[in-house]
Amino acid sequence: MGISDSHFLGPLSVFLLDIPVSGVSFILIAGIIAIVILLIGSAMASGAEVAFFSLGPNQLHEIRLKEDKADKAVLHLLEMPKRLLATLLIANNFFNVAIVIISYLELRLRYL
DSSP states (O other), X not given: OOOOHHHHHTGGGGTTTTOOOOHHHHHHHHHHHHHHHHHHHHHHHHXXXXXXXXXXXXXXXXXXXXXXXXXXXXXXXXXXXXXXXXXXXXXXXXXXXHHHHHHHHHHHHHHO
């Protein structure tokens, strides 16, 4: 009716590498940001899996001797290793599937 979307998003284009902010380019930037965040989440889930399941007997013994809250949380999580592994794998799969879906939607908007 008078004020377009680009009027509100114009100042935002400075932060978006001077890309003109229209419906498609804003969605593209939002999708890229979402993919980066999801990639970080996937990396965190994978890293947590490696960190938890690569603890050796000596490291577990040292953790048991400490009275820190974080150490107690690690021990509590490791009491049910199958549940911990399932949770980490499901989280990682969620992140990866979301990346594929957003990538598909981005490519479809851009090229189809």
